[in-house]
Amino acid sequence: MYSIVEHEVLAPRVHRLRVQAPVVAEKAKPGQFVILIIDEKGERVPFTISDWDSEAGTVDFVFIEVGKTTQQLATMQPGDQLLSFIGPLGRPAEVGQFGHVVSVLSGYGIAAMVPILKALKDNGNTLTTIVQAPDQDRLFGQKPLEELSDTLILALGTQGDGMMESTTVAMRKLLNQHPKRRIDRVIAMCSLCLMRVLSEMTRPYAIKTMVHLTPVMVDGTGMCGACRLSVGRTNRFACVHGPEFDGHEVDGWEVLMARRCTYADESILQQGFQCRGCSQW
């Protein structure tokens, strides 16, 4: 069993949990994730590690209430136990010395990207961060981003298309300054549709664009194939070969989005999921 040691509500429907899991904390790297199960009847559900302390043996993650498991997690308190907590899974994000890195975050990505940004900062990169949120009230986790970023851009907009637009406008402005104000790399941890749009925006500029993909997963260790997707015309498993991939090489976006939404009709709460153009709606 894995004890919850902290529970913080960051914004409406957004929570941070800290879990006692020394084996996970010992090896965690930026961009990796865990799979947890709440209890004997629970589902295996993946979350990106947003912070960890290998000395205290704790691991943090931030989640948004969207369905059954996340709603149940939202009710859990310090002292409560999780049945299972496996990680760190997936390959760590690439955090080399690139130069000027633009990152795009929304949802839980706002918190989950922080370890990646820290490592990039430590490696001497210049960071421009675009944060997408519906409005100021629902924005969270701004402080660490302010500290880490050389430039922080808030892209606020209404749910759905308006939100996406505010981000792409900001990105377009940055791209217009390229290569005068050179962009060496883009990293995105946001909705699948936005990551796809961003990859298309940067493609003509040949700016390497890394996306953090989140297909539905079951085991998270390369056994079930649920998370498979086509990258560079080969089948890859997001849980072992990803979740970070080169967005210009991902060739099955539509299939990926459809697969991601297999269970979306069951209990979906998050309106933002119902994006325009998605084959599932």
Place this chain on the structure above:
Amino acid sequence: INLNRVEMPKQSEHERRHNFDEVALGYTWELAKEEASRCIQCKKRPCQQGCPVNIDIPDFIAALQREDVEEAARILKRKTSLPGVCGRVCPQELQCENACTLNKKGAPVAIGRLERFIADWERTQGAPTMPEMAPSTGKKVAVVGSGPSGLTVASDLAILGHQVVLFEALHVAGGVLMYGIPQFRLPKEIVQREVQYVQSLGVDLRLNTVIGINYSLDELLRTDYDAVYLAPGAGLPKFLGVPGENLNMVYSANEFLTRTNLMKAYRYPEYATPIKMGKKVAVIGGGNVAMDAARCAVRLGAQEVYVIYRRTRAEMPARLEEVENAEEEGIEFHFLCNPTAFLSDGRNNVAAMELIRMKLTEPDESGRRRPVPIPGSEYILDVDTVVVSLGTSPNPLIPSTTPDLNVTRWGTVVTDERGRTSKARVWAGGDIVSGGATVISAMGEGRIAAASMHEFLSNGQKKIIPPSPATDDPKTL
């Protein structure tokens, strides 16, 4: 001699299509006695030679004939720690029962069913017989993977006095017995009972721990452990590699079975894991895995279930008993055809598949008839769910994080006949070595490796570096 093999009661076809309860109901004591009485106690013990773990079959049947079930259980336990499992899922028709003298007359003694009876009797009649434990040796062993192979090594070495830590990546121990083979063929309570037995021997089971991620093999060897047994199985799903295979509602058998069996999606929403299921389901493949997937699909409410296999019924690798069960449950078999593409409904869900008809070539030197496509014979079959059940390959995680572990080009770990790998102090067995075989062979290899490990561990301070095996051929493929 009596050639009236006693049938085992089963749930009716009609009833079992709607539940996940065990199909075969097992012998009663009366039936077991009657079947046991058919054994003629052959001096040469051909049945025993047919069993990969050499169970003393004539002896346990003799005990049944004497009505001493307890003694029968003890005899069984000498050679198998999983009698309740093997009695249910062993391909007996190819092994012990195939070798039985009475098989010449087409009615072998139902050894598997008797084994199952004894195991169930022991399970329901109180505490299992505990083996005698050797005093502690002070040696520590890591076993990686808690499938039948890992469980066997863990219990054997624990009984011999070694301290055993059993690492399992999933949140439940048992391997394929838990996540693959369905409840209606192997109730999970039976597997968990065996796991508890292994734990009762003092084995320290560490769930949720992935070797290659949480600890590398080298770390295990460098830190606490004197020796390691690798049994991570063959869990990497194979795909056809045809267009459209990633469409929504195309499952790998592993995902389909894991959701259904391990995560109990058939009890959704009581259990939180859902499984989406259409009306017309195609299962691709002809092995046990395909039968299991097809029969799960029936129980999950599919209206039509097709098994698509590129050879004929005669070549199907699945156990005959399971093929017959599947047929009784209304599953339709399509032989001599193979998918060439999966087609979308326009929203990236699978809506149909294109198949090509196959024919078998004349037998080649090895006597095998290969399936080849008949050009121009493509046709379309409407389906809304597909389960690709082509089998699995060895898990690459440990080999890929252990550069000096010899593997074949199929990804199987190379061992000698005693289970020793190319790496000092490391043994391996089960599907990671065979590439995918049976529960009993995974157990058998474990047994042999455990004996070899024990020899090594008992050899005082002398450090014996096992020689590196030379072969590059997987034992089976």
